[in-house]
Amino acid sequence: MAAHAGSRTVIYAALVGNLLIAATKFIAAAWTGSSAMLSEGIHSLVDTGNGALLLYGLHRAARPPDLTHPFGHGRELYFWSFIVALLVFAVGAGVSLYEGIAHAISPHPATSLTANYVVLGLSALFEGYSWRVALKEFKAAKGTLGYFAAVRQSKDPSVFTVLFEDTAALLGLLIAFIGITAAAYFERPELDGVASILIGIILAATAILLARESKALLIGEAALPQVQEEIRAAVDGDPDVERVNGMITVHLGPDQIVVALSLEFKDDRSTADIEDCVERIETKLRKRRSDIVSVFLKPQTSATWRERRAGLVE
Template sequence: MAAHSGSRKVIYAALAGNLLIATTKFIAAAWTGSSAMMSEGVHSLVDTGNGALLLYGLNRAARPPDLTHPFGHGRELYFWSFVVALLVFAVGAGVSLYEGISHVIAPHAATNLTTNYIVLGLSALFEGYSWRIALKEFRAAKGSLSYFDAVRQSKDPSVFTVLFEDTAALLGLFIAFIGITAAAYFERPELDGVSSIFIGLILAMTATLLARESKALLIGEAALPHVQEEIMAAVDGDPDIERVNGMTTVHLGPDQIVVALSLEFKDDRSTEDIEDCVERIEARLKQHRSDIASVFVKPQTSATWRKRRAKLVE
Protein backbone atom coordinates (compact mmCIF):
# COMPACT_ATOMS: atom_id res chain seq x y z
CA MET A 1 0.00 0.00 0.00
CA ALA A 2 2.87 2.37 0.80
CA ALA A 3 4.26 1.95 -2.69
CA HIS A 4 1.14 3.52 -4.11
CA SER A 5 0.95 6.48 -1.71
CA GLY A 6 2.02 8.83 -4.52
CA SER A 7 -0.59 7.38 -6.85
CA ARG A 8 -3.33 7.80 -4.26
CA LYS A 9 -2.33 11.41 -3.60
CA VAL A 10 -2.62 12.16 -7.32
CA ILE A 11 -5.98 10.42 -7.63
CA TYR A 12 -7.48 12.05 -4.52
CA ALA A 13 -6.46 15.50 -5.78
CA ALA A 14 -7.97 14.79 -9.21
CA LEU A 15 -11.14 13.27 -7.72
CA ALA A 16 -11.89 16.23 -5.46
CA GLY A 17 -11.15 18.78 -8.18
CA ASN A 18 -13.15 17.02 -10.91
CA LEU A 19 -16.23 16.56 -8.72
CA LEU A 20 -16.33 20.25 -7.88
CA ILE A 21 -15.59 21.27 -11.47
CA ALA A 22 -18.24 18.96 -12.96
CA THR A 23 -20.94 20.37 -10.69
CA THR A 24 -19.98 23.94 -11.56
CA LYS A 25 -19.85 23.25 -15.31
CA PHE A 26 -23.26 21.60 -15.42
CA ILE A 27 -24.82 24.53 -13.57
CA ALA A 28 -23.17 26.93 -16.01
CA ALA A 29 -24.24 24.86 -19.03
CA ALA A 30 -27.88 24.81 -17.85
CA TRP A 31 -27.72 28.55 -17.14
CA THR A 32 -26.12 29.65 -20.42
CA GLY A 33 -27.01 26.89 -22.91
CA SER A 34 -23.38 26.44 -24.03
CA SER A 35 -22.67 23.18 -25.87
CA ALA A 36 -18.94 23.36 -25.12
CA MET A 37 -19.66 23.88 -21.43
CA MET A 38 -21.99 20.87 -21.41
CA SER A 39 -19.24 18.75 -23.04
CA GLU A 40 -16.78 19.98 -20.45
CA GLY A 41 -19.21 19.04 -17.68
CA VAL A 42 -19.52 15.51 -19.04
CA HIS A 43 -15.75 15.36 -19.37
CA SER A 44 -15.23 16.31 -15.71
CA LEU A 45 -17.96 13.91 -14.57
CA VAL A 46 -16.26 11.05 -16.46
CA ASP A 47 -12.91 12.01 -14.92
CA THR A 48 -14.51 11.91 -11.46
CA GLY A 49 -15.83 8.41 -12.07
CA ASN A 50 -12.47 7.36 -13.48
CA GLY A 51 -10.68 8.51 -10.34
CA ALA A 52 -13.04 6.43 -8.23
CA LEU A 53 -12.39 3.40 -10.45
CA LEU A 54 -8.62 3.81 -10.15
CA LEU A 55 -8.88 3.97 -6.35
CA TYR A 56 -11.06 0.86 -6.44
CA GLY A 57 -8.46 -0.85 -8.63
CA LEU A 58 -5.64 0.06 -6.23
CA ASN A 59 -7.59 -1.35 -3.29
CA ARG A 60 -8.44 -4.57 -5.14
CA ALA A 61 -4.86 -5.00 -6.37
CA ALA A 62 -3.52 -4.75 -2.80
CA ARG A 63 -5.38 -7.85 -1.62
CA PRO A 64 -3.10 -10.76 -0.61
CA PRO A 65 -2.84 -14.01 -2.60
CA ASP A 66 -5.42 -16.73 -2.01
CA LEU A 67 -6.13 -20.23 -3.31
CA THR A 68 -8.00 -18.90 -6.35
CA HIS A 69 -5.36 -16.24 -7.14
CA PRO A 70 -2.05 -17.64 -5.87
CA PHE A 71 -0.03 -14.78 -7.42
CA GLY A 72 -2.20 -12.07 -5.91
CA HIS A 73 -4.57 -9.56 -7.50
CA GLY A 74 -2.11 -7.03 -8.89
CA ARG A 75 -3.55 -7.05 -12.40
CA GLU A 76 -6.87 -5.70 -11.12
CA LEU A 77 -5.30 -2.24 -11.36
CA TYR A 78 -4.50 -2.87 -15.03
CA PHE A 79 -8.04 -4.08 -15.69
CA TRP A 80 -9.67 -1.03 -14.14
CA SER A 81 -7.24 1.27 -15.95
CA PHE A 82 -8.44 -0.29 -19.20
CA VAL A 83 -12.06 0.27 -18.12
CA VAL A 84 -11.19 3.92 -17.49
CA ALA A 85 -9.88 4.22 -21.05
CA LEU A 86 -13.11 2.73 -22.40
CA LEU A 87 -15.20 5.17 -20.37
CA VAL A 88 -13.19 8.15 -21.61
CA PHE A 89 -13.78 7.00 -25.17
CA ALA A 90 -17.39 5.85 -24.95
CA VAL A 91 -18.85 8.41 -22.55
CA GLY A 92 -16.51 11.39 -22.59
CA ALA A 93 -15.69 11.47 -26.30
CA GLY A 94 -19.05 10.05 -27.41
CA VAL A 95 -21.21 12.56 -25.53
CA SER A 96 -18.98 15.49 -26.53
CA LEU A 97 -19.15 14.54 -30.21
CA TYR A 98 -22.91 14.03 -30.04
CA GLU A 99 -23.45 17.33 -28.24
CA GLY A 100 -21.20 19.16 -30.69
CA ILE A 101 -22.78 17.72 -33.83
CA SER A 102 -26.28 18.42 -32.48
CA HIS A 103 -25.32 22.00 -31.75
CA VAL A 104 -23.87 22.47 -35.24
CA ILE A 105 -27.03 21.08 -36.86
CA ALA A 106 -29.39 23.10 -34.65
CA PRO A 107 -27.32 26.01 -33.26
CA HIS A 108 -28.57 28.34 -30.57
CA ALA A 109 -26.64 31.19 -29.03
CA ALA A 110 -25.30 30.86 -25.50
CA THR A 111 -26.35 33.49 -22.97
CA ASN A 112 -24.61 35.09 -19.99
CA LEU A 113 -21.05 34.59 -21.26
CA THR A 114 -19.60 36.07 -18.08
CA THR A 115 -20.78 33.00 -16.17
CA ASN A 116 -19.05 30.72 -18.68
CA TYR A 117 -15.79 32.64 -18.41
CA ILE A 118 -15.87 32.55 -14.60
CA VAL A 119 -16.48 28.80 -14.61
CA LEU A 120 -13.75 28.20 -17.17
CA GLY A 121 -11.31 30.25 -15.13
CA LEU A 122 -12.10 28.45 -11.87
CA SER A 123 -11.95 25.10 -13.65
CA ALA A 124 -8.53 25.95 -15.08
CA LEU A 125 -7.26 26.73 -11.57
CA PHE A 126 -8.58 23.46 -10.11
CA GLU A 127 -7.44 21.36 -13.08
CA GLY A 128 -4.07 23.10 -13.08
CA TYR A 129 -3.52 22.24 -9.43
CA SER A 130 -4.43 18.59 -10.01
CA TRP A 131 -2.27 18.50 -13.17
CA ARG A 132 0.69 19.96 -11.27
CA ILE A 133 0.48 17.24 -8.59
CA ALA A 134 0.22 14.49 -11.23
CA LEU A 135 3.14 15.95 -13.20
CA LYS A 136 5.29 16.17 -10.06
CA GLU A 137 4.67 12.52 -9.19
CA PHE A 138 5.25 11.43 -12.77
CA ARG A 139 8.55 13.32 -12.98
CA ALA A 140 9.71 11.71 -9.76
CA ALA A 141 8.86 8.27 -11.13
CA LYS A 142 10.32 8.70 -14.62
CA GLY A 143 13.83 9.71 -13.54
CA SER A 144 16.05 10.43 -16.56
CA LEU A 145 13.65 8.88 -19.08
CA SER A 146 11.81 11.00 -21.60
CA TYR A 147 8.07 11.44 -21.07
CA PHE A 148 7.28 9.13 -23.98
CA ASP A 149 9.64 6.39 -22.79
CA ALA A 150 8.42 6.79 -19.21
CA VAL A 151 4.82 6.16 -20.25
CA ARG A 152 5.80 3.19 -22.42
CA GLN A 153 7.90 1.62 -19.66
CA SER A 154 5.73 2.50 -16.66
CA LYS A 155 4.19 -0.42 -14.78
CA ASP A 156 1.86 1.81 -12.75
CA PRO A 157 -0.89 3.25 -14.97
CA SER A 158 -2.62 5.21 -12.20
CA VAL A 159 -0.29 8.25 -12.30
CA PHE A 160 -0.01 8.66 -16.06
CA THR A 161 -3.75 8.05 -16.46
CA VAL A 162 -4.52 11.04 -14.23
CA LEU A 163 -1.82 13.09 -15.98
CA PHE A 164 -3.30 12.31 -19.41
CA GLU A 165 -6.83 13.12 -18.24
CA ASP A 166 -5.80 16.41 -16.63
CA THR A 167 -3.83 17.41 -19.74
CA ALA A 168 -6.85 16.65 -21.92
CA ALA A 169 -9.03 18.63 -19.49
CA LEU A 170 -6.81 21.71 -19.70
CA LEU A 171 -6.78 21.50 -23.50
CA GLY A 172 -10.56 21.11 -23.44
CA LEU A 173 -10.97 24.21 -21.30
CA PHE A 174 -8.84 26.22 -23.72
CA ILE A 175 -10.86 24.97 -26.70
CA ALA A 176 -14.13 25.70 -24.90
CA PHE A 177 -12.93 29.26 -24.23
CA ILE A 178 -12.00 29.73 -27.90
CA GLY A 179 -15.31 28.25 -29.08
CA ILE A 180 -17.51 30.30 -26.76
CA THR A 181 -15.62 33.50 -27.58
CA ALA A 182 -15.64 32.88 -31.34
CA ALA A 183 -19.35 32.04 -31.32
CA ALA A 184 -20.16 35.33 -29.57
CA TYR A 185 -17.72 37.50 -31.54
CA PHE A 186 -18.69 36.23 -35.00
CA GLU A 187 -22.33 35.65 -34.00
CA ARG A 188 -22.01 32.07 -35.23
CA PRO A 189 -23.38 29.83 -32.43
CA GLU A 190 -22.42 26.70 -34.38
CA LEU A 191 -18.78 27.46 -33.51
CA ASP A 192 -19.66 26.53 -29.94
CA GLY A 193 -20.65 23.10 -31.24
CA VAL A 194 -17.45 22.86 -33.28
CA SER A 195 -15.40 23.38 -30.12
CA SER A 196 -17.36 20.57 -28.48
CA ILE A 197 -16.45 18.30 -31.40
CA PHE A 198 -12.76 19.14 -30.95
CA ILE A 199 -13.05 18.36 -27.24
CA GLY A 200 -14.52 14.98 -28.15
CA LEU A 201 -11.64 14.28 -30.55
CA ILE A 202 -9.07 15.11 -27.86
CA LEU A 203 -10.81 12.73 -25.47
CA ALA A 204 -10.89 10.01 -28.12
CA MET A 205 -7.13 10.35 -28.69
CA THR A 206 -6.47 10.33 -24.94
CA ALA A 207 -8.59 7.20 -24.52
CA THR A 208 -6.74 5.46 -27.35
CA LEU A 209 -3.37 6.12 -25.71
CA LEU A 210 -4.61 4.96 -22.32
CA ALA A 211 -6.17 1.81 -23.77
CA ARG A 212 -2.98 0.94 -25.63
CA GLU A 213 -0.79 1.17 -22.54
CA SER A 214 -3.30 -0.55 -20.24
CA LYS A 215 -3.75 -3.40 -22.71
CA ALA A 216 0.00 -4.04 -22.84
CA LEU A 217 0.17 -4.20 -19.04
CA LEU A 218 -2.93 -6.38 -18.81
CA ILE A 219 -1.49 -8.92 -21.25
CA GLY A 220 1.77 -9.00 -19.30
CA GLU A 221 4.97 -7.02 -19.69
CA ALA A 222 8.49 -8.04 -18.75
CA ALA A 223 10.44 -6.21 -16.05
CA LEU A 224 12.48 -3.23 -17.19
CA PRO A 225 16.02 -3.94 -18.50
CA HIS A 226 17.77 -2.45 -15.47
CA VAL A 227 15.64 -4.62 -13.15
CA GLN A 228 16.60 -7.71 -15.12
CA GLU A 229 20.25 -6.69 -14.88
CA GLU A 230 19.93 -6.39 -11.09
CA ILE A 231 18.43 -9.88 -10.92
CA MET A 232 21.18 -11.35 -13.09
CA ALA A 233 23.88 -9.67 -10.98
CA ALA A 234 22.35 -11.03 -7.77
CA VAL A 235 22.28 -14.60 -9.12
CA ASP A 236 25.55 -14.66 -11.06
CA GLY A 237 28.61 -15.88 -9.19
CA ASP A 238 26.88 -18.40 -6.94
CA PRO A 239 29.35 -21.24 -6.24
CA ASP A 240 26.87 -23.96 -7.24
CA ILE A 241 25.98 -22.42 -10.61
CA GLU A 242 27.98 -23.12 -13.75
CA ARG A 243 26.10 -20.61 -15.89
CA VAL A 244 23.06 -18.32 -15.72
CA ASN A 245 21.37 -18.96 -19.06
CA GLY A 246 18.76 -16.25 -18.77
CA MET A 247 15.41 -15.39 -17.30
CA THR A 248 11.78 -14.67 -18.02
CA THR A 249 10.00 -11.98 -16.03
CA VAL A 250 6.44 -10.68 -15.98
CA HIS A 251 4.69 -7.93 -14.04
CA LEU A 252 1.50 -9.01 -12.26
CA GLY A 253 1.19 -5.49 -10.86
CA PRO A 254 3.30 -2.37 -10.45
CA ASP A 255 5.12 -3.93 -7.47
CA GLN A 256 4.71 -7.63 -8.25
CA ILE A 257 7.26 -9.38 -10.47
CA VAL A 258 7.43 -13.10 -11.17
CA VAL A 259 10.91 -14.33 -12.11
CA ALA A 260 11.68 -17.62 -13.89
CA LEU A 261 15.41 -18.41 -14.05
CA SER A 262 17.14 -20.88 -16.31
CA LEU A 263 20.30 -22.11 -14.55
CA GLU A 264 22.96 -24.64 -15.44
CA PHE A 265 24.26 -26.17 -12.21
CA LYS A 266 27.71 -27.66 -11.81
CA ASP A 267 27.77 -31.35 -12.66
CA ASP A 268 29.21 -32.50 -9.34
CA ARG A 269 26.50 -30.87 -7.22
CA SER A 270 24.08 -33.12 -5.36
CA THR A 271 20.32 -32.71 -5.22
CA GLU A 272 20.66 -31.28 -1.72
CA ASP A 273 23.22 -28.75 -2.94
CA ILE A 274 20.89 -27.64 -5.71
CA GLU A 275 17.95 -27.30 -3.31
CA ASP A 276 20.07 -25.17 -0.96
CA CYS A 277 21.19 -23.04 -3.91
CA VAL A 278 17.62 -22.40 -5.06
CA GLU A 279 16.56 -21.32 -1.57
CA ARG A 280 19.63 -19.12 -1.31
CA ILE A 281 18.91 -17.45 -4.66
CA GLU A 282 15.27 -16.79 -3.81
CA ALA A 283 16.20 -15.23 -0.44
CA ARG A 284 18.91 -13.10 -2.08
CA LEU A 285 16.59 -11.81 -4.82
CA LYS A 286 13.79 -10.91 -2.43
CA GLN A 287 16.33 -9.15 -0.20
CA HIS A 288 17.58 -7.11 -3.19
CA ARG A 289 14.11 -6.23 -4.53
CA SER A 290 10.90 -6.15 -2.49
CA ASP A 291 8.79 -6.21 -5.67
CA ILE A 292 9.79 -9.79 -6.55
CA ALA A 293 6.74 -11.87 -5.63
CA SER A 294 7.83 -15.35 -6.78
CA VAL A 295 10.98 -16.99 -8.11
CA PHE A 296 11.03 -20.18 -10.18
CA VAL A 297 14.25 -21.97 -11.09
CA LYS A 298 14.58 -24.41 -13.95
CA PRO A 299 17.80 -26.46 -14.31
CA GLN A 300 18.76 -26.37 -18.00
CA THR A 301 21.78 -26.59 -20.21
CA SER A 302 22.64 -23.44 -22.15
CA ALA A 303 21.93 -25.22 -25.46
CA THR A 304 18.38 -26.11 -24.37
CA TRP A 305 17.77 -22.54 -23.20
CA ARG A 306 18.95 -21.04 -26.49
CA LYS A 307 16.81 -23.45 -28.49
CA ARG A 308 13.64 -22.57 -26.56
CA ARG A 309 14.36 -18.84 -26.67
CA ALA A 310 14.80 -19.05 -30.43
CA LYS A 311 11.29 -20.48 -30.74
CA LEU A 312 9.88 -17.52 -28.78
CA VAL A 313 11.55 -15.06 -31.13
CA GLU A 314 10.11 -16.86 -34.17
Protein backbone atom coordinates in the same frame (compact mmCIF):
# COMPACT_ATOMS: atom_id res chain seq x y z
CA MET B 1 1.26 -5.78 -2.03
CA ALA B 2 0.26 -2.26 -1.10
CA ALA B 3 0.00 0.30 -3.86
CA HIS B 4 2.17 3.41 -3.90
CA ALA B 5 0.91 6.16 -1.60
CA GLY B 6 1.82 8.64 -4.34
CA SER B 7 -0.65 7.03 -6.74
CA ARG B 8 -3.49 7.46 -4.26
CA THR B 9 -2.51 11.08 -3.60
CA VAL B 10 -2.66 11.86 -7.32
CA ILE B 11 -6.06 10.19 -7.69
CA TYR B 12 -7.56 11.85 -4.60
CA ALA B 13 -6.45 15.27 -5.83
CA ALA B 14 -7.97 14.62 -9.27
CA LEU B 15 -11.17 13.16 -7.79
CA VAL B 16 -11.96 16.12 -5.55
CA GLY B 17 -11.02 18.65 -8.21
CA ASN B 18 -13.06 17.00 -10.96
CA LEU B 19 -16.14 16.64 -8.77
CA LEU B 20 -16.17 20.36 -7.94
CA ILE B 21 -15.42 21.30 -11.54
CA ALA B 22 -18.15 19.07 -12.96
CA ALA B 23 -20.82 20.58 -10.71
CA THR B 24 -19.72 24.11 -11.62
CA LYS B 25 -19.66 23.39 -15.35
CA PHE B 26 -23.11 21.80 -15.39
CA ILE B 27 -24.59 24.80 -13.57
CA ALA B 28 -22.94 27.15 -16.06
CA ALA B 29 -24.09 25.04 -19.04
CA ALA B 30 -27.69 25.05 -17.81
CA TRP B 31 -27.54 28.79 -17.24
CA THR B 32 -25.84 29.83 -20.47
CA GLY B 33 -26.82 27.07 -22.90
CA SER B 34 -23.22 26.56 -24.03
CA SER B 35 -22.60 23.26 -25.83
CA ALA B 36 -18.86 23.39 -25.18
CA MET B 37 -19.50 23.97 -21.47
CA LEU B 38 -21.86 21.00 -21.35
CA SER B 39 -19.22 18.83 -23.02
CA GLU B 40 -16.67 20.02 -20.49
CA GLY B 41 -19.07 19.17 -17.66
CA ILE B 42 -19.53 15.66 -19.02
CA HIS B 43 -15.75 15.37 -19.38
CA SER B 44 -15.21 16.33 -15.72
CA LEU B 45 -17.97 13.97 -14.57
CA VAL B 46 -16.38 11.10 -16.48
CA ASP B 47 -12.99 11.97 -14.96
CA THR B 48 -14.57 11.88 -11.49
CA GLY B 49 -15.96 8.41 -12.10
CA ASN B 50 -12.64 7.30 -13.52
CA GLY B 51 -10.83 8.42 -10.38
CA ALA B 52 -13.22 6.36 -8.29
CA LEU B 53 -12.61 3.31 -10.51
CA LEU B 54 -8.84 3.70 -10.20
CA LEU B 55 -9.13 3.85 -6.41
CA TYR B 56 -11.28 0.73 -6.53
CA GLY B 57 -8.67 -0.94 -8.71
CA LEU B 58 -5.90 -0.05 -6.26
CA HIS B 59 -7.97 -1.46 -3.41
CA ARG B 60 -8.68 -4.71 -5.26
CA ALA B 61 -5.08 -5.08 -6.42
CA ALA B 62 -3.79 -4.83 -2.84
CA ARG B 63 -5.59 -8.01 -1.74
CA PRO B 64 -3.25 -10.85 -0.72
CA PRO B 65 -2.87 -14.11 -2.70
CA ASP B 66 -5.42 -16.86 -2.14
CA LEU B 67 -6.07 -20.37 -3.44
CA THR B 68 -7.88 -19.07 -6.53
CA HIS B 69 -5.30 -16.37 -7.26
CA PRO B 70 -1.95 -17.70 -6.01
CA PHE B 71 -0.03 -14.75 -7.46
CA GLY B 72 -2.32 -12.15 -5.93
CA HIS B 73 -4.68 -9.67 -7.56
CA GLY B 74 -2.25 -7.08 -8.93
CA ARG B 75 -3.71 -7.11 -12.43
CA GLU B 76 -7.03 -5.80 -11.10
CA LEU B 77 -5.47 -2.32 -11.39
CA TYR B 78 -4.65 -2.94 -15.05
CA PHE B 79 -8.17 -4.17 -15.73
CA TRP B 80 -9.83 -1.12 -14.18
CA SER B 81 -7.39 1.18 -15.98
CA PHE B 82 -8.58 -0.36 -19.24
CA ILE B 83 -12.21 0.19 -18.20
CA VAL B 84 -11.35 3.85 -17.53
CA ALA B 85 -10.00 4.17 -21.08
CA LEU B 86 -13.23 2.69 -22.46
CA LEU B 87 -15.34 5.12 -20.43
CA VAL B 88 -13.31 8.11 -21.63
CA PHE B 89 -13.89 6.96 -25.20
CA ALA B 90 -17.53 5.83 -25.00
CA VAL B 91 -18.96 8.39 -22.59
CA GLY B 92 -16.63 11.38 -22.64
CA ALA B 93 -15.74 11.46 -26.33
CA GLY B 94 -19.03 10.00 -27.56
CA VAL B 95 -21.31 12.45 -25.73
CA SER B 96 -19.07 15.42 -26.55
CA LEU B 97 -19.11 14.57 -30.26
CA TYR B 98 -22.89 14.03 -30.23
CA GLU B 99 -23.54 17.27 -28.38
CA GLY B 100 -21.17 19.20 -30.65
CA ILE B 101 -22.71 17.90 -33.86
CA ALA B 102 -26.24 18.56 -32.58
CA HIS B 103 -25.32 22.13 -31.60
CA ALA B 104 -23.56 22.76 -34.91
CA ILE B 105 -26.66 21.62 -36.83
CA SER B 106 -29.11 23.55 -34.64
CA PRO B 107 -27.06 26.36 -33.09
CA HIS B 108 -28.27 28.70 -30.37
CA PRO B 109 -26.18 31.46 -28.79
CA ALA B 110 -24.93 31.25 -25.21
CA THR B 111 -26.65 33.70 -22.88
CA SER B 112 -23.82 34.75 -20.54
CA LEU B 113 -20.20 34.96 -21.53
CA THR B 114 -19.18 36.20 -18.09
CA ALA B 115 -20.51 33.10 -16.34
CA ASN B 116 -18.72 30.83 -18.82
CA TYR B 117 -15.43 32.69 -18.37
CA VAL B 118 -15.66 32.54 -14.58
CA VAL B 119 -16.32 28.79 -14.68
CA LEU B 120 -13.51 28.19 -17.18
CA GLY B 121 -11.11 30.19 -15.04
CA LEU B 122 -12.02 28.30 -11.84
CA SER B 123 -11.86 25.00 -13.70
CA ALA B 124 -8.41 25.82 -15.06
CA LEU B 125 -7.28 26.65 -11.52
CA PHE B 126 -8.54 23.37 -10.02
CA GLU B 127 -7.48 21.29 -13.02
CA GLY B 128 -4.06 22.91 -13.06
CA TYR B 129 -3.49 21.98 -9.42
CA SER B 130 -4.48 18.35 -10.05
CA TRP B 131 -2.24 18.31 -13.15
CA ARG B 132 0.72 19.62 -11.14
CA VAL B 133 0.27 16.91 -8.50
CA ALA B 134 0.13 14.20 -11.18
CA LEU B 135 3.10 15.67 -13.07
CA LYS B 136 5.21 15.84 -9.91
CA GLU B 137 4.52 12.19 -9.11
CA PHE B 138 5.16 11.15 -12.70
CA LYS B 139 8.48 13.04 -12.82
CA ALA B 140 9.59 11.33 -9.62
CA ALA B 141 8.76 7.94 -11.11
CA LYS B 142 10.24 8.47 -14.58
CA GLY B 143 13.75 9.45 -13.49
CA THR B 144 15.95 10.34 -16.46
CA LEU B 145 13.62 8.86 -19.07
CA GLY B 146 11.75 11.04 -21.52
CA TYR B 147 8.01 11.43 -21.05
CA PHE B 148 7.00 9.15 -23.90
CA ALA B 149 9.52 6.46 -22.95
CA ALA B 150 8.44 6.72 -19.32
CA VAL B 151 4.80 6.11 -20.24
CA ARG B 152 5.76 3.13 -22.39
CA GLN B 153 7.87 1.64 -19.57
CA SER B 154 5.63 2.57 -16.64
CA LYS B 155 4.04 -0.31 -14.75
CA ASP B 156 1.70 1.92 -12.73
CA PRO B 157 -1.15 3.15 -14.94
CA SER B 158 -2.88 5.08 -12.16
CA VAL B 159 -0.41 7.98 -12.33
CA PHE B 160 -0.14 8.41 -16.10
CA THR B 161 -3.91 7.91 -16.50
CA VAL B 162 -4.62 10.90 -14.27
CA LEU B 163 -1.87 12.90 -15.98
CA PHE B 164 -3.32 12.19 -19.42
CA GLU B 165 -6.85 13.00 -18.30
CA ASP B 166 -5.80 16.27 -16.69
CA THR B 167 -3.79 17.25 -19.77
CA ALA B 168 -6.81 16.54 -21.97
CA ALA B 169 -8.97 18.54 -19.56
CA LEU B 170 -6.70 21.59 -19.76
CA LEU B 171 -6.66 21.39 -23.55
CA GLY B 172 -10.45 21.06 -23.48
CA LEU B 173 -10.78 24.18 -21.34
CA LEU B 174 -8.62 26.11 -23.80
CA ILE B 175 -10.73 24.93 -26.74
CA ALA B 176 -13.96 25.72 -24.88
CA PHE B 177 -12.68 29.26 -24.20
CA ILE B 178 -11.74 29.78 -27.85
CA GLY B 179 -15.02 28.31 -29.09
CA ILE B 180 -17.24 30.35 -26.77
CA THR B 181 -15.31 33.54 -27.54
CA ALA B 182 -15.33 32.95 -31.31
CA ALA B 183 -19.06 32.15 -31.29
CA ALA B 184 -19.82 35.45 -29.56
CA TYR B 185 -17.34 37.60 -31.50
CA PHE B 186 -18.34 36.35 -34.96
CA GLU B 187 -21.98 35.82 -33.96
CA ARG B 188 -21.69 32.23 -35.17
CA PRO B 189 -23.09 30.03 -32.36
CA GLU B 190 -22.26 26.90 -34.34
CA LEU B 191 -18.61 27.52 -33.45
CA ASP B 192 -19.53 26.57 -29.90
CA GLY B 193 -20.56 23.18 -31.27
CA VAL B 194 -17.33 22.90 -33.24
CA ALA B 195 -15.42 23.42 -29.99
CA SER B 196 -17.40 20.57 -28.44
CA ILE B 197 -16.49 18.32 -31.38
CA LEU B 198 -12.80 19.16 -30.95
CA ILE B 199 -13.05 18.34 -27.25
CA GLY B 200 -14.54 14.97 -28.18
CA ILE B 201 -11.66 14.29 -30.58
CA ILE B 202 -9.10 15.07 -27.86
CA LEU B 203 -10.89 12.72 -25.47
CA ALA B 204 -11.02 9.98 -28.09
CA ALA B 205 -7.27 10.30 -28.75
CA THR B 206 -6.56 10.22 -25.00
CA ALA B 207 -8.73 7.14 -24.57
CA ILE B 208 -6.99 5.28 -27.39
CA LEU B 209 -3.57 6.01 -25.88
CA LEU B 210 -4.72 4.92 -22.41
CA ALA B 211 -6.32 1.76 -23.78
CA ARG B 212 -3.14 0.85 -25.65
CA GLU B 213 -0.92 1.18 -22.59
CA SER B 214 -3.40 -0.52 -20.25
CA LYS B 215 -3.87 -3.43 -22.66
CA ALA B 216 -0.12 -4.04 -22.81
CA LEU B 217 0.05 -4.15 -19.01
CA LEU B 218 -3.04 -6.35 -18.75
CA ILE B 219 -1.62 -8.91 -21.18
CA GLY B 220 1.64 -8.96 -19.23
CA GLU B 221 4.82 -6.92 -19.64
CA ALA B 222 8.34 -7.91 -18.69
CA ALA B 223 10.26 -6.10 -15.96
CA LEU B 224 12.35 -3.13 -17.04
CA PRO B 225 15.82 -3.92 -18.50
CA GLN B 226 17.62 -2.43 -15.49
CA VAL B 227 15.58 -4.64 -13.15
CA GLN B 228 16.47 -7.72 -15.19
CA GLU B 229 20.15 -6.74 -15.11
CA GLU B 230 19.98 -6.37 -11.33
CA ILE B 231 18.47 -9.85 -11.03
CA ARG B 232 21.07 -11.34 -13.34
CA ALA B 233 23.93 -9.67 -11.45
CA ALA B 234 22.65 -11.07 -8.15
CA VAL B 235 22.56 -14.62 -9.52
CA ASP B 236 25.78 -14.50 -11.58
CA GLY B 237 27.89 -14.17 -8.47
CA ASP B 238 26.65 -17.37 -6.86
CA PRO B 239 29.46 -19.96 -6.46
CA ASP B 240 27.25 -22.88 -7.52
CA VAL B 241 26.01 -21.31 -10.76
CA GLU B 242 28.00 -21.87 -13.95
CA ARG B 243 25.95 -19.37 -15.95
CA VAL B 244 22.57 -17.74 -16.20
CA ASN B 245 21.11 -18.93 -19.49
CA GLY B 246 18.28 -16.44 -19.43
CA MET B 247 15.22 -15.23 -17.61
CA ILE B 248 11.56 -14.48 -18.09
CA THR B 249 9.88 -11.81 -16.00
CA VAL B 250 6.32 -10.53 -15.93
CA HIS B 251 4.58 -7.79 -13.99
CA LEU B 252 1.39 -8.81 -12.19
CA GLY B 253 1.08 -5.29 -10.81
CA PRO B 254 3.18 -2.14 -10.37
CA ASP B 255 5.01 -3.75 -7.43
CA GLN B 256 4.58 -7.44 -8.24
CA ILE B 257 7.11 -9.25 -10.43
CA VAL B 258 7.33 -12.98 -11.15
CA VAL B 259 10.81 -14.20 -12.14
CA ALA B 260 11.66 -17.44 -13.95
CA LEU B 261 15.38 -18.24 -14.33
CA SER B 262 17.12 -20.84 -16.45
CA LEU B 263 20.38 -21.76 -14.69
CA GLU B 264 23.24 -24.06 -15.55
CA PHE B 265 24.79 -25.33 -12.34
CA LYS B 266 28.39 -26.47 -12.02
CA ASP B 267 28.81 -30.15 -12.89
CA ASP B 268 30.35 -31.25 -9.60
CA ARG B 269 27.49 -29.90 -7.46
CA SER B 270 25.32 -32.40 -5.62
CA THR B 271 21.54 -32.29 -5.38
CA ALA B 272 21.86 -30.90 -1.85
CA ASP B 273 24.19 -28.16 -3.12
CA ILE B 274 21.70 -27.20 -5.81
CA GLU B 275 18.83 -27.13 -3.33
CA ASP B 276 20.84 -24.83 -1.04
CA CYS B 277 21.72 -22.64 -4.01
CA VAL B 278 18.09 -22.30 -5.07
CA GLU B 279 17.07 -21.26 -1.57
CA ARG B 280 19.99 -18.84 -1.35
CA ILE B 281 19.14 -17.18 -4.66
CA GLU B 282 15.46 -16.80 -3.76
CA THR B 283 16.34 -15.21 -0.44
CA LYS B 284 18.87 -12.85 -2.04
CA LEU B 285 16.47 -11.69 -4.74
CA ARG B 286 13.63 -11.06 -2.30
CA LYS B 287 15.93 -9.04 -0.06
CA ARG B 288 17.24 -6.97 -2.96
CA ARG B 289 13.83 -6.24 -4.45
CA SER B 290 10.63 -6.20 -2.43
CA ASP B 291 8.57 -6.23 -5.65
CA ILE B 292 9.65 -9.79 -6.53
CA VAL B 293 6.77 -11.95 -5.32
CA SER B 294 7.72 -15.31 -6.86
CA VAL B 295 10.94 -16.87 -8.15
CA PHE B 296 11.13 -20.03 -10.26
CA LEU B 297 14.50 -21.65 -10.98
CA LYS B 298 14.99 -24.32 -13.61
CA PRO B 299 18.24 -26.31 -14.02
CA GLN B 300 18.90 -26.29 -17.75
CA THR B 301 21.77 -26.43 -20.22
CA SER B 302 22.39 -23.39 -22.36
CA ALA B 303 21.58 -25.35 -25.55
CA THR B 304 18.18 -26.40 -24.18
CA TRP B 305 17.44 -22.84 -23.13
CA ARG B 306 18.27 -21.47 -26.58
CA GLU B 307 16.04 -24.06 -28.18
CA ARG B 308 13.10 -23.33 -25.89
CA ARG B 309 13.63 -19.57 -26.17
CA ALA B 310 13.64 -19.74 -29.96
CA GLY B 311 10.31 -21.57 -29.83
CA LEU B 312 8.93 -18.91 -27.47
CA VAL B 313 9.95 -16.06 -29.74
CA GLU B 314 8.41 -17.72 -32.77
